[in-house]
Structure formats: structure tokens, C-alpha cells
Amino acid sequence: MSFDNANMPEPRRLHGRVKWFDAGKGFGFIMPDEGGGDILLHANVLRAFGQGAISDGAEIDVMAQQTPRGMQAVEVLAIVPPPMPPTTEMAEVAEIDAGELAQLALEPARVKWFDRARGFGFANVFGSEGDVFVHIEVLRRSGFAEILPGEAICLRCIEGRRGRMAVLVAPWEAAIHAQAADDEA
Numbered sequence: 358m359s360f361d362n363a364n365m366p367e368p369r370r371l372h373g374r375v376k377w378f379d380a381g382k383g384f385g386f387i388m389p390d391e392g393g394g395d396i397l398l399h400a401n402v403l404r405a406f407g408q409g410a411i412s413d414g415a416e417i418d419v420m421a422q423q424t425p426r427g428m429q430a431v432e433v434l435a436i437v438p439p440p441m442p443p444t445t446e447m448a449e450v451a452e453i454d455a456g457e458l459a460q461l462a463l464e465p466a467r468v469k470w471f472d473r474a475r476g477f478g479f480a481n482v483f484g485s486e487g488d489v490f491v492h493i494e495v496l497r498r499s500g501f502a503e504i505l506p507g508e509a510i511c512l513r514c515i516e517g518r519r520g521r522m523a524v525l526v527a528p529w530e531a532a533i534h535a536q537a538a539d540d541e542a
Contacts (some may be wrong), residue, residue: 359425368420368431372394374411379402380410380503387417387430396421396428406433407528410502414439423459438500442539453515453524461513462528468508480512480523488512499526 371389378385378398386395396419404412411417416437419430464482471478471491479488489512496504504510504526513525 366423368422370434371421371428372416372418373416374389375411375413375415377413378502379410387419388537389421389428391478393487396430397426398430398433402430403433406436408433408436408501409505409508411436412439412497412500412502414501436500438498458513458525461515461524463511463513465529466502466510466512468506468510470506475502480504482509482512487521488491490517490520491526492522495523496526501526 371387371391372389373389373396375398376386376388376395380400383400385398387398389396398417398419400409401423402419403409416439416482418434418436420432420434421428421430431512455457466480466482466489468491469479469481469488469494473493478491480491482489491504491512511527511528511529512523514521515524516522
């Protein structure tokens with residue numbers, strides 16, 4: 358089935374929560390706050406925002422457009438991770454308040470490996486030696502459902518009991534925005 362984009366209504370901004378997203382299938386759905394049917398969220402639209410996956414329950418702002426197949430997200434504008442209960446495994450992360458977290462440098466990194474079943478993995482910060490531990494709870498708190506080997510990301514890190522660990526994961530594009538802000542200052 359084909360359709361003419363020129364006759365499609367203009368996209369409009371909508372806010373909602375991610376109902377589910379399956380990176381393997383390449384799509385998921387958003388439940389809009391205003392009610393009505395679900396909004397299709399395709400992996401390509403999410404990747405254009407800088408993420409390969411998103412946590413179920415995350416708040417999301419999108420530009421969505423009515424198509425012959427229903428509402429579809431055409432651009433992701435913002436993602437707010439779902440609230441996560443504190444865990445004893447992540448006591449070091451739970452002790453950091455939002456102000457302290459914002460003061461940590463945003464470091465560009467590449468995922469070395471991540472095993473979702475084991476709940477952790479490692480990344481390499483560009484220009485630094487050694488690995489940075491990435492726990493699945495940090496991913497979830499950051500709005501990610503998973504990260505893939507070789508994926509470019511940004512991290513805010515601390516020295517944990519066993520070495521450097523991520524306390525926040527951000528899309529790669531966050532490094533570009535951070536650099537632009539530094540250049541303006």
C-alpha cells in the first residue's frame with residue numbers, strides 16, 4: 358500500500374509513555390496522554406534521536422503524524438526515563454543527587470559488550486584506558502532498554518568500589534550538544 362505524503366496532515370507534538378519497544382522487531386508503541394489509539398514508534402525514528410532502544414514506561418515527546426495505517430511517530434523530541442526503585446546493587450549510584458550528577462563530565466564512549474541476561478557490560482571511554490562498568494539499572498534509569506557492542510554512547514562516571522562505573526548513559530548526540538555548549542561558553 359502506498360500513500361502520498363504531500364496530502365498527509367502536518368505532524369503534531371504528542372506526549373505519552375512507551376507501552377513496549379522491541380529492538381529486535383524494530384518497533385514498539387506509545388500510549389498518548391490524550392488517549393486514543395497507540396502511536397507506532399519505529400526503530401529508525403528512535404535511532405535518529407540517538408538511541409537504539411527505549412525502556413518500557415519511559416515518558417516520551419514525539420512529533421506524530423496520522424497515516425493510512427494509524428498514528429506514527431516521525432521524530433523523537435525528548436525522553437524521560439521511567440522511575441526505578443533503588444537497588445542495593447547500585448548503592449553508589451543511589452547516593453548521587455541530581456546536582457552532583459549534572460556536574461560530572463559527559464564522556465563519549467563505545468560499548469565493548471553488554472549482556473542483558475547478566476545485567477551488565479562494559480564500555481570504553483575515548484582517550485582513556487580501562488573499562489567502565491555499565492549496570493542494567495543505570496541503563497534503565499537513563500531510558501535505555503539495551504545497548505549493543507560497538508554502539509557510540511556518552512557516559513557520566515564515578516569511581517566505584519571496583520573501578521570506574523557509569524551512573525548515567527546518554528545518546529551519542531549528547532556529546533555534540535555538550536561540546537557546542539562548551540564552545541559557546
